Amino acid sequence: xxxxxxxxxxxxxxxxxxxxxxxxxxxxxxxxxxxxxxxxxxxxxxxxxxxxxxxxxxxxxxxxxxxxxxxxxxxxxxxxxxxxxxxxxxxxxxxxxxxxxxxxxxxxxxxxxxxxxxxxxxxxxxxxxxxxxxxxxxxxxxxxxxxxxxxxxxxxxxxxxxxxxxxxxxxxxxxxxxxxxxxxxxxxxxxxxxxxxxxxxxxxxxxxxxxxxxxxxxxxxxxxxxxxxxxxxxxxxxxxxxxxxxxxxxxxxxxxxxxxxxxxxxxxxxxxxxxxxxxxxxxxxxxxxxxxxxxxxxxxxxxxxxxxxxxxxxxxxxxxxxxxxxxxxxxxxxxxxxxxxxxxxxxxxxxxxxxxxxxxxxxxxxxxxxxxxxxxxxxxxxxxxxxxxxxxxxxxxxxxxxxxxxxxxxxxxxxxxxxxxxxxxxxxxxxxxxxxxxxxxxxxxxxxxxxxxxxxxxxxxxxxxxxxx
Amino acid sequence: xxxxxxxxxxxxxxxxxxxxxxxxxxxxxxxxxxxxxxxxxxxxxxxxxxxxxxxxxxxxxxxxxxxxxxxxxxxxxxxxxxxxxxxxxxxxxxxxxxxxxxxxxxxxxxxxxxxxxxxxxxxxxxxxxxxxxxxxxxxxxxxxxxxxxxxxxxxxxxxxxxxxxxxxxxxxxxxxxxxxxxxxxxxxxxxxxxxxxxxxxxxxxxxxxxxx
Ligand code: SF4
Numbered sequence: 001x002x003x004x005x006x007x008x009x010x011x012x013x014x015x016x017x018x019x020x021x022x023x024x025x026x027x028x029x030x031x032x033x034x035x036x037x038x039x040x041x042x043x044x045x046x047x048x049x050x051x052x053x054x055x056x057x058x059x060x061x062x063x064x065x066x067x068x069x070x071x072x073x074x075x076x077x078x079x080x081x082x083x084x085x086x087x088x089x090x091x092x093x094x095x096x097x098x099x100x101x102x103x104x105x106x107x108x109x110x111x112x113x114x115x116x117x118x119x120x121x122x123x124x125x126x127x128x129x130x131x132x133x134x135x136x137x138x139x140x141x142x143x144x145x146x147x148x149x150x151x152x153x154x155x156x157x158x159x160x161x162x163x164x165x166x167x168x169x170x171x172x173x174x175x176x177x178x179x180x181x182x183x184x185x186x187x188x189x190x191x192x193x194x195x196x197x198x199x200x201x202x203x204x205x206x207x208x209x210x211x212x213x214x215x216x217x218x219x220x221x222x223x224x225x226x227x228x229x230x231x232x233x234x235x236x237x238x239x240x241x242x243x244x245x246x247x248x249x250x251x252x253x254x255x256x257x258x259x260x261x262x263x264x265x266x267x268x269x270x271x272x273x274x275x276x277x278x279x280x281x282x283x284x285x286x287x288x289x290x291x292x293x294x295x296x297x298x299x300x301x302x303x304x305x306x307x308x309x310x311x312x313x314x315x316x317x318x319x320x321x322x323x324x325x326x327x328x329x330x331x332x333x334x335x336x337x338x339x340x341x342x343x344x345x346x347x348x349x350x351x352x353x354x355x356x357x358x359x360x361x362x363x364x365x366x367x368x369x370x371x372x373x374x375x376x377x378x379x380x381x382x383x384x385x386x387x388x389x390x391x392x393x394x395x396x397x398x399x400x401x402x403x404x405x406x407x408x409x410x411x412x413x414x415x416x417x418x419x420x421x422x423x424x425x426x427x428x429x430x431x432x433x434x435x436x437x438x439x440x441x442x443x444x445x446x447x448x449x450x451x452x453x454x455x456x457x458x459x460x461x462x463x464x465x466x467x468x469x
Numbered sequence: 470x471x472x473x474x475x476x477x478x479x480x481x482x483x484x485x486x487x488x489x490x491x492x493x494x495x496x497x498x499x500x501x502x503x504x505x506x507x508x509x510x511x512x513x514x515x516x517x518x519x520x521x522x523x524x525x526x527x528x529x530x531x532x533x534x535x536x537x538x539x540x541x542x543x544x545x546x547x548x549x550x551x552x553x554x555x556x557x558x559x560x561x562x563x564x565x566x567x568x569x570x571x572x573x574x575x576x577x578x579x580x581x582x583x584x585x586x587x588x589x590x591x592x593x594x595x596x597x598x599x600x601x602x603x604x605x606x607x608x609x610x611x612x613x614x615x616x617x618x619x620x621x622x623x624x625x626x627x628x629x630x631x632x633x634x635x636x637x638x639x640x641x642x643x644x645x646x647x648x649x650x651x652x653x654x655x656x657x658x659x660x661x662x663x664x665x666x667x668x669x670x671x672x673x674x675x676x677x678x679x680x681x
Contacts, residue, residue, distance in 0.1 A: 016668045017661050023643035025661060027668055029679050037561065039502035050655070053665075056680070065500065079500040079523050086502045124679065131560040131584055145584055147562035148504075149591035149654070157658040159665060163641065195487055196554040199583060229557065231583045252678035260678050295487050316486055316552055323485075414496050435491040435558060437514050441521075 003270035005167050006234050007202045010142040010267070014125050016159055025159045029124040030141075033060040033096070033151070034110045035087040036416070037129025041152035042090040052094055053158040059119045060091055061100040063109045064416045068379050068406035071103055080417065094155075100383075108382025108408040111135040111349035115219065116384055118248025122237050122264040127154055132349050132432065134225040137233040138218035139241055140267040142202075144231040166200055166276040168230065169269070171207035174283035179466035181359070182217035183351060183430065183449035185209065185281075186224040187289035191299040193279060198230030201276065204269060205235050209283035215244040216355040223350045224432050227296040236268035290336050290462055291434045291447040293324035298434075300336060302452070302464045308332035327436055328444050329424065336462050339446070343427040344369075344376035344403075344457040345439070346450055348413035351430035352381030354388050356450040361394040363454035363465060369402035370460030377404040377419070379411040403457070415440045428456035471593035472651035476574050477620040478547030481538055482611045488551055489558035490585060494567040498523055507563055508570030512538065542615045550607050551578040555596075556585025565592045575621055577628065579604055590644050591654065595623060597638045623649055 017025040065080035075081035091099045100107040114120040120136040126143035129151040136143035203225045218235045225233025245251045252260045287301035309321035369376045380386035395405045412419040413431040421443025434445040455465040498510045509527035518531040532539045555578040565588045575595040589596040611617045620629040628636045
């Protein structure tokens with residue numbers, strides 16, 4: 001028998017039909033839906049007089065537009081409110097069976113609630129009109145973001161037209177040093193292979209450092225596979241995967257769980273399977289990462305300085321660096337630890353799970369946010385994460401330090417609600433994109449881990465969390 | 470879907486790499502529940518000096534004279550040339566909608582982000598891949614000649630310059646066929662209804678928990 005990669009196993013098990021040129025029809029098991037990319041798809045379905053193929057595959061929530069405070073007042077912005085209400089209406093009209101609307105205790109960021117509910121299972125294909133669907137690959141599910149036309153296509157046919165991706169295995173071997181976590185791993189990977197490094201590929205994250213990560217950490221890594229250009233990221237099933245899924249609301253139960261788990265254990269790349277490309281990183285050499293520019297690949301370690309465009313030979317790249325430094329208001333060669341911040345955002349589908357909040361709380365416990373910081377906020381990824389954190393007393397630790405403790409949602413990851421940066425404001429953010437204007441027009445985003453964001457809040461500038469003592 | 474076969478048009482240059490979909494259409498415009506009306510907000514933060522919000526009258530905005538698409542010589546452009554990894558970031562299909570509603574029919578770049586590339590084909594917008602040396606040449610030519618036009622022939626898979634230079638490009642046969650004929654993907658897939666049902670039966674037997 002030929003040795004197969006995990007990606008090939010998932011691909012083969014979902015193949016419905018294949019055209020001569022390799023374009024395939026693949027079956028979709030789970031369809032996650034949120035308010036931003038679904039209205040036109042539901043409308044298209046209705047206009048064509050089509051019915052959803054298997055509406056039971058849909059799990060819906062409102063996350064991008066929801067406010068993170070004053071929920072009782074509803075959404076003040078008319079356009080945002082209409083979008084959320086449109087989802088409410090579509091859920092009703094098309095009889096979507098699972099919906100976590102605003103104010104539901106289980107509502108949250110779509111990529112946090114899928115796994116939390118056990119709606120994401122190993123061996124599934126999972127899609128959502130959202131590029132960070134790659135997150136769910138942490139469960140050995142083939143999970144990727146799609147456009148709105150494809151959302152409509154999945155609603156109508158339960159299938160997607162797709163082309164088999166190439167495979168890239170990224171091995172992170174060795175033990176991560178203290179103070180270095182999943183976010184640093186994935187930022188370092190992007191720094192190494194670039195934002196287009198994974199284009200056309202599915203990335204499997206492997207190696208002892210990945211195995212040692214919790215499910216939360218693996219989700220953080222897979223979440224940002226898309227920032228490396230790969231539509232999907234994967235981690236093989238192991239006992240941690242199976243333990244995480246036990247007892248979740250949508251997980252199979254009893255004997256069925258055992259039967260499922262037996263199958264899930266086969267969802268690993270076979271010994272000797274061939275990948276189109278391989279990259280290896282030494283975990284022990286990794287340091288806390290900070291982005292300095294307007295693309296996630298513009299990243300250095302906290303011990304480094306802002307790079308100097310003058311040292312870059314490629315003229316297109318040099319110009320991009322100059323433009324980024326101008327936008328970010330930074331000088332070449334300044335130490336990253338000299339960069340002062342205005343705001344801190346701990347949240348987003350990258351880093352808003354319980355483990356992230358615990359790690360950040362451990363850093364800020366008994367300390368105060370620097371007086372120069374205008375706003376430091378924690379936005380849990382879901383209502384359940386929020387409740388768990390409150391049970392553990394994390395909210396009180398954050399509040400006592402001067403952080404705000406908010407309601408779940410996407411929040412300042414992209415600022416479709418009221419949480420955003422003002423022009424020129426600089427933010428230490430645990431989110432995934434530092435594009436121009438991402439967190440608010442003219443806002444300046446530096447991507448970091450939750451502990452690095454917490455440390456920056458205390459110091460009012462970037463500092464090495466390992467030296468905080 | 471609008472068909473794409475032959476197209477000749479004015480070329481506009483966007484000499485940047487990693488142009489992300491947040492730049493193509495900023496998030497405040499994603500609040501729309503409609504599929505149209507995005508053209509005036511294409512590249513909003515680069516294109517205007519005043520902050521863009523949904524519902525503004527485009528005529529009352531302050532265009533940024535330094536932004537390339539605002540230069541008089543590129544008015545009416547239908548072909549955009551750009552650098553590598555065009556369309557990276559968010560999956561928002563609003564990005565190809567905005568490009569198309571602005572008036573673009575084709576983009577030429579050395580590479581694209583996967584989701585964006587896919588989304589273009591669903592909307593009759595042709596993303597052409599040409600190697601860097603061709604793009605270097607095109608950027609020079611566009612800068613040197615006002616009114617620079619290109620002719621695209623999708624069935625023949627060629628881009629032809631005013632001097633008659635022919636550049637060939639690759640496109641997957643299935644995507645090409647759909648675009649040339651303006652076929653609706655959903656209609657095509659539904660012709661495979663029996664295969665989908667048979668597949669579901671097999672899966673239901675093997676992994677019943679997926680369907681519960
Ligand atoms: S948290 Fe940010 S990246 Fe994640 S789904 Fe929401 S907007 Fe997208």
